[in-house]
Amino acid sequence: MKLSIVILNYNVRYFLELCLRSVEAAITNIEAEIIVVDNHSSDDSCAMVRLQFPNVKLIENKENHGFSKGNNIGVAHAKGDYLCILNPDTVVAEDTFIKTLAFAEQKSHLGIVGCQLIDGRGNFLPESKRNIPTPKVALQKLLANSKNYYNTNLKPNDIGVTAVLVGAFMILKRDVYNEVGGFDEDYFMYGEDVDLSYKVLKAGYKNYFFGETTIIHYKGESTLKDKVYAKRFYGAMEIFYKKHFKKHAVISTVVKVILGLASMRKPANTLSKVIVKETLVISNAPNKQLRNKMATSLSFSKDLADITKESQIVFDSEFLSYKTIIEFIKTKNIGNQNTYRIWVKSSNFMLGSDSSTGRGEVVSF
Structure with missing residues (x-):
């Protein structure tokens, strides 16, 4: 088998369904399997997977094991030569895996x-490509200088070597994953992708940013960006430093001070206000249920050219390809004046996110 896609889910039933629909469309011509590991969700995620995706291998944990252990459990059941670690709050294009695997096959010491990851408004997410967050880099970031934290040498559409990749989307050989011990289970949530990236580098391999394919990552769906998030994130970074930068007593002291200050900072909300004058649904047919649900003026069109500024755009995912939707959100949001929702018509819900730091919106009919 070529590819095993491991998706760790926790209480994001609707985002998981949309993710699985996009993944199924993307593996049509690939020998692949999908493994969903559920970390004891209290919603109906598991029932949905069993009913709507019978070919998906579903692992139902009896407790929330966290990100690292949850993914390691999924990988233990994987049969593919390659793994894709994928967040449930993502949407992939139909050619994402084909293009990424073709690139991977060309590289030695992979x-x-x-x-490339974008948020629900089409904004590039800089954590798609990062440098090693040494104590010095962490201090600079705390002081609002992220130049050395993110890999700014590569543009969003570029291809090149980078040190750290984000756990929302990682493709690597299963043998490499197992060689370095997979995700370190000392991390419950956050920091494990930095740690894995660093372990892979230390094992003599090269990590790559492949900017020729783009996916949506609705950041903040599995956890809200609040003080609890800050505490967990910087706590995870402290684990990272103790494991990899613990030899120097002065560095250890500086790290504790940096992380203590950083954990008190509440992440900024990057949401820019948008005045939505109308809702435009891009679909091949009007829908009465959708029309009754929306409070704003609503119209239907089959043509993307009809989209205007200051509108909420609802994309019918059964009319448009996921790649078309992703590319439009990425390239056509002129002046950042629109908001976007993806409509899963057969399941009667739509979802989207207007901020990379807050929870998205799900509307079911």
Whole structure:
């Protein structure tokens, strides 16, 4: 088998369904399997997977094991030569895996391959490609200088070597994953992708950013960006430093101070206000249920050219390809004046996110 896609889910039933629909469309011509590991969700995620995706291998944990252990459990059941670690709050294009695997096959000493991630408004997510967060770099970031934290040498559409990739989307050989011990289970959530990237580098492999494919990552769906998030994130970074930068007592002291200050900072909300004058649904047919649900003025069109500024755009995913939707959100949001929702018509819900730091919106009919 060529590819095993491991998706760790926790209480994001609707985002998981959309993710699985996009993944199924993307593996039509690939020998692949999908493994969903559920970390004891209290919603109906598991029932949905069993009913709507009978070919998906579903692993139902009896407790929330966290990101690292949850993914390691999934990988233990994987049969593919390659793994894709994928967040459930993502949407992939139909050619994402084909293009990324073709790139991977060309490389020797291949470590991890990541791709271009955008949020629900089409904004590039800089964590798609990062440098090693040394104590010095962490201090600079705390002081609002992220130049050395993110890999700014590569543009969003570029291809090149980078040190750290984000756990929302990672492709690597299963043998490499197992060689370095997979995700370190000392990390419950956050920091494990930095740690894995670093372990792969230390094992003699090269990590790559592959900017020729783009996916949506609705950041903040599995956890809200609040003080709890900050505490967990910087706590995870402290684990990272103790494991990899613990030899110097002065560095250890500086790290504790940096992380203590950083954990008190509440992440900024990057949401820019948008005045939505109308809702335009891009679909091949009007829908009465959708029309009754929306409070704003609503119209239907088959033509993407009809989209205007200050509108909420609802994409019918059974009319448009996921790649078309992703590329439009990425390239056509002129002046960042529109918001976007993806409509899963057969399941009667739509979802999207207007911020990379807050929870998205799900509307079911």
